[in-house]
Amino acid sequence: MENELSRVVDALPGLIWSALPDGCTDFVNQRWCEYTGLSTGEARDEGWQVAVHPDDRPRLTDDWEAILASGAQGDIEARMRRFDGTYRWFHVRACPLFGEKGEVVKWCGINTDIQTRKTAEEAIRAEENRFRVIIDGLPAIVTLMSSDGQFEHANQYMLDYIGVTLEQMKLKDRPLGKAYHPDDRPAILVKWMECVRTGEPYDHEARLRRADGKYRWFHTQGYPLRDAEGRIVLWYLLQTDIDERRCAEALLSGEKRLLEMVASGNPLPVVLDELCGLLDKMANGCVSGVLLLDRAGLKVERSIGPGLPTTYSKALEGKTVSPEAGPCGMAVCQKIQVIVSDVTTDARWNETGWQALALAHGLKSCWSTPIIAATGEALGTFAIYRPDGGLPTAFHQSLMQKLTHIASIAVARTHSEDDQQRAETLLAHEKRLLEMIAWGYTLPVVLDALCRLVEDMATGCHCGILFYSPDETTWQHGAGPALPSGYNETMHGRPAHRASGPCGLAASEKKQVIVSDIATDMQWDKHGWRALALSYGIKACWSSPILSHDKKALGALAFYQYEPGPPSTFQRELIAQLSQIASIAVERARSESALKRSEAFLFKAQQLS
Structure with a gap:
């Protein structure tokens, strides 16, 4: 009977072993010996540990001691060395045998090869990691939402953009759509919940707050993921930054409007007021102004800038144009762009009073560009001001270049019309003088x-x-x-x-x-x-x-x-x-x-x- 039982134990599809109540091994089956290449004697007591992967051995011995102390069934996973030196993953299950008094009299265990499962799990994890790396590396925000429209997950780009952790995003008391612009949020929520209710794809454009507090335009597209029975199990949303596109569209529209105003013969001050308003709207935190010279090019005839303090603009009118008068004077006299990144520390114009004038009105930086006619004549300047110091970005430079060109067209056209009207007036007066002579x-x-x-x-x-x-x-x-x-x-x-x-x-x-x-x-x-x-x-x-x-x-x-x-x-x-x-x-x-x-x-x- 004992021999028959021994053959059964050796035939079981696993590595069978038993241990004394203190955990010392007293038996391993033939499959155990064949797999490890160790003899029964070598495996006794704690000899079996040499077959465990060195990296797993400390954890396995700690878990085994914990099982011994609990006196209850326990499970461990570890890598065991095969006779050829190859390590494979095993699931180790240990069960206690109790005596008549309820004490543990022996431990019986079986080690089951789970290498195939582990390999599959690692492949899945690798695929998930690869997918996560790809998603996190996308230059767009990817968000996963539950079937009822609540937040589930976001890629790293999203977390970095709005400056929060995944745990913070998952807080139940965090309002849905919190990072969107307050003016856009109501429409976003209405449309989103309607899509969640109907299952229709979501498509919307709105402003999303960046970690530094600035808002940028994003185009959000959301699609439902359905199971085999057509039920929505998940929503995945792709949010693409379209701020530059929106700015380009707004600028193009603004330029078209300005050119239409010029072509329609709108008064020059009205056109330039609209031009400054366009820049103030496009360049957050900036205000702009145009200085027009008199026809002799000697004095500031008019200062236009709806966003500038009125007292600042009025103080510039009538001023004699010179490089010493301020950045705009230097820009128009030398026909170059003049950048003052910090008015406070730039002492070039402190003696002429411009520095004190600018600082008194909270203007800490000034970027001035001359308005030049096609003939090369200086017509005035277009300047951008900020309440803090700084240099213009590439976007600011592009804005100044485009709007200065439109300003030159508007001013030159007005001058041309004035010249024509003046020529007609002069011709009429000359005729009158000649008639007086003749009469x-x-x-x-x-x-x-x-x-x-x-x-x-x-x-x-x-x-x-x-x-x-x-x-x-x-x-x-x-x-x-x-x-x-x-x-x-x-x-x-x-x-x-x-x-x-x-x-x-x-x-x-x-x-x-x-x-x-x-x-x-x-x-x-x-x-x-x-x-x-x-x-x-x-x-x-x-x-x-x-x-x-x-x-x-x-x-x-x-x-x-x-x-x-x-x-x-x-x-x-x-x-x-x-x-x-x-x-x-x-x-x-x-x-x-x-x-x-x-x-x-x-x-x-x-x-x-």
Whole structure:
């Protein structure tokens, strides 16, 4: 009977063993010996441990001691060495045999080969890990939701993006959709729960908060996973970052709107106000402003910026343009982009007051780009401001480049329309002057009208006309209705030579003479003209000769300003054109005067005869 039982034990599909109550092995079956290559004697007591993988041995002995202490059935998994040195996984089950008094009198155990199962499990785990690595590596958010629409799992990209752990995401008191923009959340939840109810795929775009608090646009697509019977067991959602696409679409739409406004003839301030509003909307945390120069390019004519403090904008209007005036002044004068990343530490403009002005209005950085016409003329600047320091990103640079180009189109078009209207107005006035000459208006009346035309067409300018005396040694006052009477009276009868003043040089050289700043131009000091002009507040004088049809100098026409600066292109052209009309008027008047003298001479001769 014992031999029969021994054969049965050896035939069982497992490694059979038994141990004394203290855990020392007292029996192993033939299969155990054949598998391990150990003899029955070598396996006794604790000898069997040499067949256990060294990495598993400490854990197995600890678990075995725990089972012994519990006196109850126990299970362990460990790797056992085969006779050829190969290790395979085994499931070890130990069961106690109890005596009449309930004490453990022996332990019986069986080791079952589970290598195939373990290999399959490892393959599944490897596949799961590979899948997890792929999902976590995707540049998109992947989320798994339960059949009733509640959160189940998210990939690493999602966790990193919103800055939470998986455990935090799974908290029951965490509101669904918490990371979405408050304005988008109600619509998201309504649509999501409707899809959960109907089983229809989910498709929506909304703003999702990043770990740093910034929101970006995401396109979310959700699909149900169904079992063999068609029941939804899981929802998987793919959320793709489309913020750049949305920004590009918004920018394209904004650019189209601006170009339509320009084409439709909207007033320039309205167009530029819309342009600044577009940038303020596109570039979070930034405000923008446009400075427009006057046509001479000397002063800030207008400051536009709906997001800027009104007092800041007003303080810039009327300022003389120079590199020392601020970043915008430097940008427009040098025709380069000027980046001030930290107004607080950039001392280039602290002496001129711009730094204090900017800081007083909470502007800590300024990135200014010149607005340049196709002709190369500087029209103004487009600037971005931030309440904190920093450099522009590639996105900011792209925005500035595109919107500055549109600003240049809008300003150039307005200038072109102004030039056309001004040319038409000038043509009408010139026609009127020529008609006055043809109809026999007196020379003082014609010249007075000519000077008033200058003051209408060239804002800030006053016109004066001087003629040579018959012996060409002194000046005779021709006209100057807006000039100080004391200046006109003093100039009448003064010596008329090349060093007597800009008009003397212009008539002598028969070319335009531009004095942009009388205060610093010392060549007119010798004969007293500089002191005379400054005493009446005259700071600039641009003079052009009045020439007869045979190129003989008759006098000079001059534009005067109470602020220093050179003439614009239009003002130069206006001086030249009106000088010609003045010459026509003078020659016509002198011809009529000569004719009248001739007629009087003939009449006298007839009387004498």
